[in-house]
Amino acid sequence: MxxxxxxxxxxxxxxxxxxxxxxxxxxxxxxxxxxxxxxxxxxxxxxxxxxxxxxxxxxxxxxxxxxxxxxxxxxxxxxxxxxxxxxxxxxxxxxxxxxxxxxxxxxxxxxxxxxxxxxxxxxxxxxxxxxxxxxxxxxxxxxxxxxxxxxxxxxxxxxxxxxxxxxxxxxxxxxxxxxLGFEMHSDGTQNGSLNLAYRGEPKILKEDIAIASGTYQPISMNGREVYRFAVEKVPEVIEKALYRANLAVEEIDWLILHQANQRIMDAVASRLKIPSEKVISNLAEYGNTSAASIPIALDEAVRQGKIQPGDTIVTSGFGAGLTWGAAIFQWGK
Incomplete structure (x- = not known):
């Protein structure tokens, strides 16, 4: 220990x-x-x-x-x-x-x-x-x-x-x-915008006892609401994480966002004034891999030699819950 x-x-x-x-x-x-x-x-x-x-x-x-x-x-x-x-x-x-x-x-x-x-x-x-x-x-x-x-x-x-x-x-x-810094948030009032919900039908066990018997339904999403949420909240949460890390946007070497939609990533980078050459994206190849998207993009960039030891990386995830957060770290020991 x-x-x-x-x-x-x-x-x-x-x-x-x-x-x-x-x-x-x-x-x-x-x-x-x-x-x-x-x-x-x-x-x-x-x-x-x-x-x-x-x-x-x-x-x-x-x-x-x-x-x-x-x-x-x-x-x-x-x-x-x-x-x-x-x-x-x-x-x-x-x-x-x-x-x-x-x-x-x-x-x-x-x-x-x-x-x-x-x-x-x-x-x-x-x-x-x-x-x-x-x-x-x-x-x-x-x-x-x-x-x-x-x-x-x-x-x-x-x-x-x-x-x-x-x-x-x-x-x-x-x-x-x-x-170097992080920030996390949740808002359950917007759960209906993106979920994978359980749906059950009543099953009578005896006269005064009924339970639900069912399964989970396919993924349901209101794309317009999720887009609006991400474009508003992600830059904000990154700015808060930067503040906690005592860093300026100009000190960021790489931005790795959850790979959900290229238009979202472009809008976030634009609002933060981060140039496109600092934004890592592999969305075209893999689509939205949910919790896997950031670490897959990170690993590929490291193995390609883009990300070097000591580089400062901003990551931000956002999605169902609704949840969103950002973490800022330097790569390597």
């Missing part, structure tokens, strides 16, 4: 996406849409979809292995695993399955559900365990398989989502703190 007051460093990243690819042309054969319609409104060209035989836990474990290796650790070195997901294999949680697949025998594991804000919320949660000296090595995973919960006849949602997983290893360090 570290002494109380330890800092946090993000020491490794990894990502994994399914091999199956559904492009916009394929979708145009399924619903009334076109490549031009999808690209012009979202920026998405393709999405990777999990096979029927695959699991979220396997996808999350594969991404985690890359992050653990980059950090120079083994799975046995992990103290804690935080799995940010809204689409677990098991409704009781899938983090323990990931722990087993990795062989992380020392690590406690739990799921965190905050939809597309999940990775940012998970990173902030992990930092608190490290800063208080409780844990030394924490694996944070963002993973979702939203293809399981789409209505493939609803063009307002089926064109948007893809599947994937991304992970980072957070470590305790003595020399400073690489997590």
């Amino acid at each position: 570290k002494a109380q007051g330890a800092g946090i460093a993000i020491a490794g990243s990894g990502s994994a996406t399914p091999a199956q690819i559904l492009d916009n042309h394929d979708l145009s054969q399924m619903v009334e849409t076109s490549d031009e319609w999808i690209r012009s409104r979202t920026g998405i060209g393709r999405r990777h979809l999990a096979a029927a035989s695959s699991s979220l836990s396997e996808l999350a474990a594969k991404a985690s292995q890359g992050a653990i290796a980059m950090a120079g650790l083994s799975a046995c070195d992990l103290d804690l695993i935080v799995l940010a997901t809204s689409t677990p294999d098991d409704l009781y949680g899938s983090a323990c399955q990931v722990q087993s697949l990795l062989g992380a025998t020392k690590a406690v594991a739990f799921d965190l559900t905050a939809a597309c804000s999940g990775f940012v919320f998970g990173l902030i949660t992990a930092s608190q365990f490290i800063r208080t000296g409780v844990y030394h090595n924490v694996l944070v995973i963002g993973a979702d398989v939203n293809s399981r919960w789409l209505d493939w006849s609803d063009r307002s949602t089926c064109v948007l989502f893809g599947d994937g997983a991304g992970a980072v290893v957070c470590q305790a360090i003595e020399n400073g703190d690489r997590l």
Whole structure:
């Protein structure tokens, strides 16, 4: 255990996406849409979809292995695993399955559900365990398989989502703190704008006892409201996180937003006066992978050599709940 007051460093990243690819042309054969319609409104060209035989836990474990290796650790070195997901294999949680697949025998594991804000919320949660000296090595995973919960006849949602997983290893360090600032918010009054809701029908057990028997319905979204919410709230939450970090916008090296819609990302960058060359986007290839979108984009940029040790990165997640948050960190030790 570290002494109380330890800092946090993000020491490794990894990502994994399914091999199956559904492009916009394929979708145009399924619903009334076109490549031009999808690209012009979202920026998405393709999405990777999990096979029927695959699991979220396997996808999350594969991404985690890359992050653990980059950090120079083994799975046995992990103290804690935080799995940010809204689409677990098991409704009781899938983090323990990931722990087993990795062989992380020392690590406690739990799921965190905050939809597309999940990775940012998970990173902030992990930092608190490290800063208080409780844990030394924490694996944070963002993973979702939203293809399981789409209505493939609803063009307002089926064109948007893809599947994937991304992970980072957070470590305790003595020399400073690489997590520079963060901010989180929730507003349950807007839950109806984006949800994956349970719907049950009454089932009579006996004369005076009735329960609900049903299942979860496909993803439902009011795209216009979500767009309005994101364009207003994301710049605001980033500005608050920058204030907490005592940083100016000009000191940002990279902006990695939740990959939901290119128009949202462009609008946020414009409002913050962040030039497009500092905005990392892989939306065209993967679509909206929910909690996985930020860590997948981060991992790709690191492995491509874009992001270098010491670079200052602003991340912001936003989505169902409604939830939104931002975290600012320097990459590497």
